[in-house]
Amino acid sequence: MDHSHGGDGMSSVHTTAYQRLVAVAAGLKVPAAVRRVATEPPQDPRPGQIWRAAWKDVIQPLLVTSTGDDTLRAVPASFERYADGNTLLLPASASTLEEPLALWWGLEATVPWCVLDRQVSELSNCPASLTRHSLAGAVAGAPRGASTAESAAANEYRGLLAGRVAVLSAARWEPEGTGSLPQLLKDKAITPGDLAAELELLPPQALAVWRGKLPLTPDQAATLADRLGQRAEQLIAANPALPHEVVHELNRPLRRAQVKALAARYNEAEHDARLRAAYGIFALAARQDGPARPNWTARTDRYFELCLGE
Amino acid sequence: MATSAFEELSQTGELGYASLELLRRLVHQVRRTYGFPPPEGHSEWSDPAAYDLINAMLARKGEGRKFVTSCLVLAVDDASLERLFLTSVRNFLIDEAKKTPRGKLRRRIARLMSEDSAYRKVAGPPPRWTLVEHADGAVWQGGFDDLIAQAVRITGVGITRWNHSGPTPKQTVHALKTVLLGVLRYARGAVREEELARVLEARFELLAPARFTTLYADEGAVSELSDQRAAAITAVPVAAEGVADDIWQRLTLNERLLLPHLEEDAHHAAQLLEIRYRHAAAVLSNLKTKLRAALSSDVDQWAVMAALLRRGDDAQF
Numbered sequence: 001m002d003h004s005h006g007g008d009g010m011s012s013v014h015t016t017a018y019q020r021l022v023a024v025a026a027g028l029k030v031p032a033a034v035r036r037v038a039t040e041p042p043q044d045p046r047p048g049q050i051w052r053a054a055w056k057d058v059i060q061p062l063l064v065t066s067t068g069d070d071t072l073r074a075v076p077a078s079f080e081r082y083a084d085g086n087t088l089l090l091p092a093s094a095s096t097l098e099e100p101l102a103l104w105w106g107l108e109a110t111v112p113w114c115v116l117d118r119q120v121s122e123l124s125n126c127p128a129s130l131t132r133h134s135l136a137g138a139v140a141g142a143p144r145g146a147s148t149a150e151s152a153a154a155n156e157y158r159g160l161l162a163g164r165v166a167v168l169s170a171a172r173w174e175p176e177g178t179g180s181l182p183q184l185l186k187d188k189a190i191t192p193g194d195l196a197a198e199l200e201l202l203p204p205q206a207l208a209v210w211r212g213k214l215p216l217t218p219d220q221a222a223t224l225a226d227r228l229g230q231r232a233e234q235l236i237a238a239n240p241a242l243p244h245e246v247v248h249e250l251n252r253p254l255r256r257a258q259v260k261a262l263a264a265r266y267n268e269a270e271h272d273a274r275l276r277a278a279y280g281i282f283a284l285a286a287r288q289d290g291p292a293r294p295n296w297t298a299r300t301d302r303y304f305e306l307c308l309g310e
Numbered sequence: 311m312a313t314s315a316f317e318e319l320s321q322t323g324e325l326g327y328a329s330l331e332l333l334r335r336l337v338h339q340v341r342r343t344y345g346f347p348p349p350e351g352h353s354e355w356s357d358p359a360a361y362d363l364i365n366a367m368l369a370r371k372g373e374g375r376k377f378v379t380s381c382l383v384l385a386v387d388d389a390s391l392e393r394l395f396l397t398s399v400r401n402f403l404i405d406e407a408k409k410t411p412r413g414k415l416r417r418r419i420a421r422l423m424s425e426d427s428a429y430r431k432v433a434g435p436p437p438r439w440t441l442v443e444h445a446d447g448a449v450w451q452g453g454f455d456d457l458i459a460q461a462v463r464i465t466g467v468g469i470t471r472w473n474h475s476g477p478t479p480k481q482t483v484h485a486l487k488t489v490l491l492g493v494l495r496y497a498r499g500a501v502r503e504e505e506l507a508r509v510l511e512a513r514f515e516l517l518a519p520a521r522f523t524t525l526y527a528d529e530g531a532v533s534e535l536s537d538q539r540a541a542a543i544t545a546v547p548v549a550a551e552g553v554a555d556d557i558w559q560r561l562t563l564n565e566r567l568l569l570p571h572l573e574e575d576a577h578h579a580a581q582l583l584e585i586r587y588r589h590a591a592a593v594l595s596n597l598k599t600k601l602r603a604a605l606s607s608d609v610d611q612w613a614v615m616a617a618l619l620r621r622g623d624d625a626q627f
Contacts, residue, residue, distance in 0.1 A: 017357075017358035018357075018358075018361050020365055021362075024374065025324065025326075025368060026324070028324060028368060028377075029324050030324065031379065032323075034379065038320070038382065052383055052384065052386070098375075099379055
């Protein structure tokens with residue numbers, strides 16, 4: 001790659017301006033700890049970590065304050081110096097970002113794991129129980145946002161953050177799964193044999209779908225949609241509900257990267273890829289003779305190995 | 311495949327060739343769209359001017375590192391990184407433009423209006439300005455936002471150069487007076503000098519909006535190709551008009567006249583312009599050199615040429 005920008009007869013002024021810029025840019029590096037954590041395979045979230053949440057059209061850094069099975073409590077964080085009366089202003093030394101951060105404790109909310117995209121940082125000194133009070137005590141020189149810092153722009157920004165947090169809190173991707181598919185198929189006089197022929201399934205699998213023991217994958221739903229005069233989404237909604245363990249597996253940050261890779265592989269939206277994976281894992285499990293308590297993590301690993309060639 | 315700016319930043323944690331190239335392209339896009347003046351030390355926009363501007367943006371104390379870190383934290387793909395870059399460039403250009411204090415702008419427009427017989431000053435305090443055609447004693451009673459809305463409706467003018475001292479450039483004078491005239495006609499009465507200055511600031515995007523970055527992630531569609539296509543579709547029309555405008559401003563009258571005749575030889579040019587052959591050859595050669603330099607590879611050259619030719623048709627020679 002030609003970095004000189006000078007080999008095509010351009011003036012020396014051009015080269016000089018570019019070289020000056022390159023010299024300045026070379027001195028600006030993201031802290032090593034941030035880069036490391038942002039490129040390593042994602043782990044499950046823990047309190048004190050700062051994550052980038054991304055869902056629909058929202059991107060928002062969050063400080064994790066506590067975690068549950070599928071949800072976590074989190075406080076939105078921003079680089080901007082706006083604040084309200086509940087904001088804790090962290091000095092640069094308080095996190096591996098090495099930049100001052102505003103933590104909007106008044107907007108703390110419960111969000112599902114599935115919104116987590118990447119861990120980007122963590123607190124340098126995280127108290128055992130993470131509250132605004134305990135963190136303010138643990139971090140020297142972390143002033144609370146004074147009410148005088150409030151302004152029209154700060155209020156507008158707070159409103160924007162509140163809107164983002166609302167989107168993240170309401171995030172949900174798994175269909176309800178009414179389980180009404182068998183009835184729907186019977187109403188349309190579809191036999192297991194029809195299913196086997198239409199979807200190129202082996203008889204036992206066709207029977208399992210027909211009895212509501214095995215879900216239709218999005219591709220199968222699309223194939224059947226015309227025949228049944230229904231939309232593919234309606235058929236997916238009529239599937240048996242996804243096992244909670246499958247939903248949990250696909251909510252984990254580790255799976256987010258795999259789902260993105262799957263979306264790229266099939267040239268589809270992340271949401272569609274996640275559904276593809278969910279029903280694929282469910283169907284894969286239903287076709288396997290397994291122990292009484294299936295190992296969903298292993299099955300999910302296996303699914304992505306098969307689909308992504310990992 | 312070349313590394314994208316997003317991949318580069320994610321992998322290296324710094325701004326490399328792809329990021330600087332993207333920033334250069336965005337500086338040109340923003341200054342064309344909003345008509346920002348070139349940075350200090352440059353009389354017109356060029357790649358070195360863009361590099362110097364990015365340099366100034368990154369070299370501010372503590373801001374460069376924060377910019378790089380926040381981009382890594384907040385970008386999920388190339389499209390979101392480009393939006394972050396775009397917002398930062400735009401905010402920086404606004405900050406730079408604001409260094410021309412409003413007081414100076416007030417003094418400039420006061421002088422312009424005092425030298426033009428179409429305007430009349432209504433002695434203050436506070437000083438107000440009206441048009442001679444308006445009745446004595448008529449004062450604008452409406453809202454400030456209405457005046458801004460009216461100013462925004464006046465299109466076709468832009469400020470491409472904003473000097474900090476000395477006489478105001480001709481094109482800037484034209485832009486300021488076009489908007490002043492339009493706003494005062496709409497007001498049908500005297501408007502405070504301070505308000506006129508604020509309206510001009512808003513019209514030419516010199517007012518800083520709330521300084522945060524609104525980000526929109528993709529809905530998860532990760533097809534790079536479709537992203538690029540979408541970007542190209544939305545970016546090109548504005549860019550082409552902007553580029554054409556830049557080029558047009560730099561052409562002499564003879565060069566403008568020759569635009570539709572680029573394929574013809576110097577003899578034809580000499581006849582057309584009614585000048586000597588050698589002079590015509592020089593004009594033609596200069597024109598081609600200017601076009602080659604201006605039509606960089608990241609713009610749709612056909613769209614720019616089409617826009618230029620339209621300008622030629624519209625111009626009254």
